[in-house]
Amino acid sequence: MTDTKNTNDEIAALKREVAELSGLALATGVLLTQLLQSNLKRELNPWNAATKMLSEARSAIEGFNPETTGERDPAMKQRALDALTQYEAQIRSVLPT
Numbered sequence: 001m002t003d004t005k006n007t008n009d010e011i012a013a014l015k016r017e018v019a020e021l022s023g024l025a026l027a028t029g030v031l032l033t034q035l036l037q038s039n040l041k042r043e044l045n046p047w048n049a050a051t052k053m054l055s056e057a058r059s060a061i062e063g064f065n066p067e068t069t070g071e072r073d074p075a076m077k078q079r080a081l082d083a084l085t086q087y088e089a090q091i092r093s094v095l096p097t
Helices: 002-041 046-062 073-092
Strands: none
Touching: 002 046, 002 073, 046 073
């Protein structure tokens, strides 16, 4: 009985941690996207500036390897690339055409 209670308590604590970290990640993503949108709108050619910035970010993410990122490298790298695609859509949605 005690083992089950301890396990359930640990699971509940982990769920709270995940919720907290998810909230922090969401807020960071929203702020970052808004900041990048503001900066890119000031460029003479915002679409080219966005392309350059996102290409450099993609190259940096793809440059990570197991020695620098640990055992979760493939999953973390893929999630980062997926997030970059998501941010790209959000950023470009407000740029003038």
